[in-house]
Structure formats: structure tokens, C-alpha cells
Amino acid sequence: MKAVEVIGGYPLNGELKVQGSKNGILPVLAAVVLQKGVCVLHNCPDIQDVRETLFILQDLGAVCQFRKGTITIDTENIRNIHIPEHKTSRMRSSILFLGAILGRFKEVSMGKAGGCDIGSRPIDMHLNGFSKMGAFVEENDEAIQAKGRLEGTDIILRVPSVGATENIMLGAAMAKGVTVIYNAAKEPEIVELALFLKQMGAQIYGEGSSTIIIAGVKELHGTEYTIMPDRIVAGTYLLAAAATRGKVRVHQVNQEHLGAVKVVLRQMGAVIEEAADSIYVNGEAAEKSLNYLKTEIYPGFPTDLQSPLLSVLSIAKGESHIYESIFENRYRTVAELRKMGANIRCYEKMVVVHGVDSLYGCEVEGHELRGFAALVIAALTAEGRTKICNKCFAERGYENIVRDFLKLGGKII
Numbered sequence: 001m002k003a004v005e006v007i008g009g010y011p012l013n014g015e016l017k018v019q020g021s022k023n024g025i026l027p028v029l030a031a032v033v034l035q036k037g038v039c040v041l042h043n044c045p046d047i048q049d050v051r052e053t054l055f056i057l058q059d060l061g062a063v064c065q066f067r068k069g070t071i072t073i074d075t076e077n078i079r080n081i082h083i084p085e086h087k088t089s090r091m092r093s094s095i096l097f098l099g100a101i102l103g104r105f106k107e108v109s110m111g112k113a114g115g116c117d118i119g120s121r122p123i124d125m126h127l128n129g130f131s132k133m134g135a136f137v138e139e140n141d142e143a144i145q146a147k148g149r150l151e152g153t154d155i156i157l158r159v160p161s162v163g164a165t166e167n168i169m170l171g172a173a174m175a176k177g178v179t180v181i182y183n184a185a186k187e188p189e190i191v192e193l194a195l196f197l198k199q200m201g202a203q204i205y206g207e208g209s210s211t212i213i214i215a216g217v218k219e220l221h222g223t224e225y226t227i228m229p230d231r232i233v234a235g236t237y238l239l240a241a242a243a244t245r246g247k248v249r250v251h252q253v254n255q256e257h258l259g260a261v262k263v264v265l266r267q268m269g270a271v272i273e274e275a276a277d278s279i280y281v282n283g284e285a286a287e288k289s290l291n292y293l294k295t296e297i298y299p300g301f302p303t304d305l306q307s308p309l310l311s312v313l314s315i316a317k318g319e320s321h322i323y324e325s326i327f328e329n330r331y332r333t334v335a336e337l338r339k340m341g342a343n344i345r346c347y348e349k350m351v352v353v354h355g356v357d358s359l360y361g362c363e364v365e366g367h368e369l370r371g372f373a374a375l376v377i378a379a380l381t382a383e384g385r386t387k388i389c390n391k392c393f394a395e396r397g398y399e400n401i402v403r404d405f406l407k408l409g410g411k412i413i
Contacts (some may be wrong), residue, residue: 002391004402006379007411008361011283012246014408018234018253019045020069020227022397024192027166028227029053030096031193032073033060034104034173035200037222041071044227048395049091056087056094060101078104085111085142091396095123095163098144099170102135107147125164129155130171133179152177152216160185160210160297166193172214173202181212187298188257192228199223231257232304232370233398238279239305240377240405242270242286243312248408249280260301264293264309268316289318289355295325307333307374314342315381316355323350333371336364340378340386361386369397376401380410 020043029050032039044050044066054064054071061078064071081101088094088111101108113123127144131137132155135148152175157164165185170193172179184190186208194207200223203215229252238258241248242265255274262272262279270286272279290313295303303326313320314337324330331351334344339362343354361384366372372393379386394401402412 003387003389004376004391005413006361006376006382006386006388007413008359008380008382008384008386010380010409010411011244012241012248012380012405012408012410015249015251016237016404016407017251018229018237019399021045021189021192021230022047022049023189023232024230025050025227026053026093027096027170027189027193028196028225029057029073030093030100031170031197031200032057032062032075033078033097033100034170035220035222036076038072038074039200039222040224041073042069042224042226043229044069044071045230046399047397048392049093049397052087052090053093056083056097059083059087081105081108083110088112089114092163095126096167096170098126098146099130099167102130102146103150103171103174106149109143109145111143123163125157125161126167129164129168133171133175150175152179152214154180154182156182157184159183162187162189165190165212169193169197169204169212169214172216173197173204173220174218175214175216177216179214179216181214182210184210184212185297186210188228188231188254196223196225199225229253232302234258234279235261235302235305236308236373236377236398237404237408238265238281239308239312240380240408241281242268242283243315243377243381245283245286246408247280247282247284249278251278253277253279255279259299261305264290264301268312286312287315287317289313289316289320289353290322292321292323294323295330297326303327303330304370306330307370308377310334310337310344310351310353311374311378311381313353313355314344314359314378315357316353318355320353320355321350322353325349332367333374336366336371336375337378339364340382342378358383360384363387363389366390366393369393373398373401376405380405
């Protein structure tokens, strides 16, 4: 179990370039299956989930090359339509191959998807969507099978699920007729997938709104595309600057994607300056508590940044109330923060944070991707040395979180 050791008490200062988006590239990597040529992707993050996805593509028959942030994928010779459970269980996004393979080959067999344990993430909307489009779908405890030519129809999602929206978009891209997704997710990652599919020749309208229309086409073609910056990674470093009372500028960001994060930082007392593609945060006065904040679907405050925010609020002045509306297991990091001296009480979906003067170094354990990042932030503010176990979680979504914090002046071993 790899670990990092952090010596706290040093404000972060400096600047960083934000990596390509984890949640943006993974649906795009599934989408390349739909065409029979070569796709070239730039600004690709070198993270474990991307590597695992490339292994799946190679098992399917694709030829993949990953070099200096650019991935080249030739899918012409894909013949395999089965992904074993030991491959799919390593990450949640593997479920997106269901729509992509079914859309191209009219048949797919795959194991159940895995990913971080952050709460219930049912796939019934994915499966019901494909059933409504005419596929025969069968699911058991270990695998999913689907077969049949997809046909366009109206699909109303029970909730605006990002994964279900993406999967149905993938299946609908080459379906017969027109598919309309109502109550669709509006996250930037949905727009990213739509833009990539349209660049391959798909006909998609309304991405970024609650109604997305996909007119199926007979075939798609290869293309060259640049992945957008990662809004969650950017938010992580901005919150870390606030927590350590530092001054940090992050480059290669989309201002619109970070709107809710900037609002929260200003409420806590941070000074924010915006340029064309960068954000500067001065966290010297970022010590105010938050009376109430609720995680929400985009454009609200993202659930992926709730744990890092708790680390900041743990040393704020006053009492904060955070309501987690997306995933019920997002509070697993609370017990670890308490070991460090944080005063946090849990009430089902709500936590109440009473800010303390300082956290204290000890040994803690990351339980999921964003929780590990939150503990690093807490450790950077703490007195003494903190050992954080399970660095493998960070490697799923951050290219090199240790390198980045070292560049900003953090003391990490």
C-alpha cells in the first residue's frame, strides 16, 4: 500500500498547468470504438483510469499508442465484443463501452463496472434506455449482455445521470432514427462527448441543456481532438491554496466550469483574479466558515470537491454546514479528518464542521480518489508529519499529485 508523508505548515505558492480532464477523456475513449479508423487525442492525462481503458481497447482489438500526452487509437480491427469482469471492475467508466460496442456491433457482453466506493451508482437507467431502444438486455450478478439493432426513441431519465446520458448518446449515435434524451445531464463532460462525436460525424443537438437530440448516422470516422482541462483537479489546487493560506495560479482552465468553486472561495474570504485561461487565488484571508452549502449537479458545487472542501473548513473560523445530495458515502473521509483533530459531526447527508485552530499530523488512510486528495490538503495545513496511505487512489485521477504540490512548495516525502 503506497503512502505519502507530508510535513505541514507551509503555505502553497506558485503556478501550475492543469492536466486534461479525467471525466472528459474516459467517455471519449469509449466513443472511439464507434468508428473504424484512427483517432488522435491531445492533452490526455497520464492517469491509471486512462491506462486501464487503453488496456480494454487493446483487448477489443484496437492498436493504441500513448506518448507525451497524445493518444493514437486505430480501431479498424476491433472484432471482440466481450470485456471480462476483471477488466470492467477496476473503474466505473467501463460501463460506457456498453453503448459504444452495442452501437457498432449490435451485440456486447461485459462484466459489471467497478470504481470508488462513494455510494450507490445503479445502472438501471443505462439498461432501461437500451431496452427502450429495442435491444434485448440481460443482467446478472456478474455480467451484462445486450443484443439488437438500436432504434431512436424518446428516453426520459429518472434523474439527470451523467453516465446514463453519455451511454445513451453513444448508443444513439449510429442508431436508426432519432433519439431524444429528456432530463439529460448538463455537465461539461456531456458537452465534451457531444463535441467529439460530432467531430466524428454524429448529429447531436442540445448538449449542455436538459434535452439532447441525437439523429443516428450510418457511420462515423476518425478525427483529431484536444481534451478539455480537468475542472476537479483545478478545484483541488485552488482549495489547497485557500487551506494553506497560500497564493496559487492555475493555468489552462475553463472559467465557466469553475463558477461554483470561485463563489465558495470568495465566500470564505479568498481573493480571486481571473484571466483568459487561468485563475489566481490569494488564500491569506480564506478563513470564513460556510453557513450552508449543498453539492449539486452542474452548475452547482461538485460532489467531487466536497471532501477537499471539508479539509479547508476544518480550520475555518466558525461553523459550516455541508449537505451531500449526490453520493451517500462521500463522508468516509470524515473519520480520517477527525484523527487529525477536526471537529466534524455527521447527520446522514449533512455534516456540521466546527473549525479548529489547527490539525495535527498522524497516520490516516484514503478510501477513494477525492478523499485521498482531501487528506493531502489537510496534511499540508497540519502541525507535524502526516502519513497518508493508499496513494493508488490518487493515481486514478491525478497525474502526479505529489509532484504538483512539491512544485507549489509543499513538503511531501
